[in-house]
Amino acid sequence: MGIKEAFKNWLSIKGRHIHGGIAYLFHRLTGLIILLYLYVHFGALSQLLNGGASYKNFLTTVESPPFVALDILLFFVIFYHGANGIRLVFNEFGIGTKKNMLFFWVMMALGLIGWILLTYIVATRFIGGG
Amino acid sequence: MDKVIFKIKRGTPEEWQYVEYEVPVEKGTTILDGLYYIRDNIDHTLSFRASCRMEVCGSCAMMVNNFPRTTCSTQIENVKPDGTKNGIKVIKLEPLSGYPWIRDLVVDFDDFFKKHESVKPYIIRKETPEGQLLQSPEQLAKFKQLTLCIKCGACVAACPISNSDPLYLGPAALAAAYRFNADSRDEGKNKRLAVVSDPEGCWRCHFSAECSEACPKDVDPASAIQKLKVQAAVFEFKRIFTGRKDGEK
Numbered sequence: 001m002g003i004k005e006a007f008k009n010w011l012s013i014k015g016r017h018i019h020g021g022i023a024y025l026f027h028r029l030t031g032l033i034i035l036l037y038l039y040v041h042f043g044a045l046s047q048l049l050n051g052g053a054s055y056k057n058f059l060t061t062v063e064s065p066p067f068v069a070l071d072i073l074l075f076f077v078i079f080y081h082g083a084n085g086i087r088l089v090f091n092e093f094g095i096g097t098k099k100n101m102l103f104f105w106v107m108m109a110l111g112l113i114g115w116i117l118l119t120y121i122v123a124t125r126f127i128g129g130g
Numbered sequence: 131m132d133k134v135i136f137k138i139k140r141g142t143p144e145e146w147q148y149v150e151y152e153v154p155v156e157k158g159t160t161i162l163d164g165l166y167y168i169r170d171n172i173d174h175t176l177s178f179r180a181s182c183r184m185e186v187c188g189s190c191a192m193m194v195n196n197f198p199r200t201t202c203s204t205q206i207e208n209v210k211p212d213g214t215k216n217g218i219k220v221i222k223l224e225p226l227s228g229y230p231w232i233r234d235l236v237v238d239f240d241d242f243f244k245k246h247e248s249v250k251p252y253i254i255r256k257e258t259p260e261g262q263l264l265q266s267p268e269q270l271a272k273f274k275q276l277t278l279c280i281k282c283g284a285c286v287a288a289c290p291i292s293n294s295d296p297l298y299l300g301p302a303a304l305a306a307a308y309r310f311n312a313d314s315r316d317e318g319k320n321k322r323l324a325v326v327s328d329p330e331g332c333w334r335c336h337f338s339a340e341c342s343e344a345c346p347k348d349v350d351p352a353s354a355i356q357k358l359k360v361q362a363a364v365f366e367f368k369r370i371f372t373g374r375k376d377g378e379k
Contacts, residue, residue, distance in 0.1 A: 006294050017343050020338050020343055021288070021338050021340045023338070024290055024337075025290070027336075088336070088337055092337060093359075094353065094356040094359075094360055097339070097350075097353040097356050098353060100339050100352075
């Protein structure tokens with residue numbers, strides 16, 4: 001199997017179940033987004049090397065509504081990855097594997113509640129002028 | 131009599147195309163019945179693998195509308211169509227995903243069986259037993275479901291890891307390893323764990339659990355692999371503390 005075919009297979013959905021192959025694919029993709037964000041985050045922190053004033057200016061930019069909206073999307077990615085990841089940790093100890101679908105949707109519901117709460121807090125703090 | 135269109139991936143890896151065939155359908159007609167109809171009445175050159183026609187031999191698994199199924203036990207009326215053409219239901223048939231393709235609907239199972247063999251899927255005893263090895267119903271219940279595997283390979287075709295990593299042992303072999311590890315008559319658990327506790331063994335499974343969804347016999351390899359991971363983790367701790375590669379005390 002060549003690299004091209006392996007990568008195509010890596011991205012393809014082999015199953016048809018949301019709690020199976022689709023959840024698995026999204027877990028991989030969200031993991032990559034979080035990894036990418038980690039480097040962006042380090043880049044942002046490195047602004048401190050240019051002095052406090054420069055960092056403050058930078059913060060003013062990233063606290064503007066378009067960036068906050070991106071943050072909210074990032075929270076969605078993190079909550080999905082976290083909620084699904086917790087399920088997988090339990091699953092990999094053999095817990096909940098027989099009720100996998102139910103377990104998946106319970107964790108998604110918890111993740112969604114967490115995301116909505118955090119979105120509310122962030123939106124009122126940065127966009128709502130709180 | 132109703133009709134259905136089989137859209138079959140035909141040819142070899144070098145040259146292939148989808149070919150459509152109209153197949154008559156009655157209540158209870160299976161996909162495999164349809165394939166035999168094509169071979170007997172329309173195109174004698176169609177290649178597919180089948181034998182028992184009763185979900186025992188595991189030969190006839192293939193991709194039915196992008197999902198692996200044993201075609202002898204898949205009735206056409208129960209299959210959600212891949213589309214319609216002139217009002218006729220279309221069912222797409224392709225060779226099993228994740229295996230080297232030979233031609234038409236036939237794939238190469240050599241690697242599948244080599245991996246299966248590598249996990250030592252048989253009872254291992256330190257000494258030849260005298261008489262029968264008795265087992266209680268409770269002891270049998272621990273692995274009985276796993277004995278139903280017919281080696282159809284559908285689990286491997288559904289697994290996203292097997293499809294992207296040819297070295298991964300795959301759900302069938304790993305479930306077989308757990309089946310014998312859970313058998314009270316067996317004394318070769320550590321020998322098997324030495325094989326499966328490997329980056330390309332049970333640790334490569336990330337629990338997409340599509341193998342269990344695809345299994346026509348409800349063997350549930352996904353759960354078995356997770357239980358195997360727990361065994362493998364204990365085995366690795368023992369290896370560290372005993373310093374022995376086989377994990378024996």
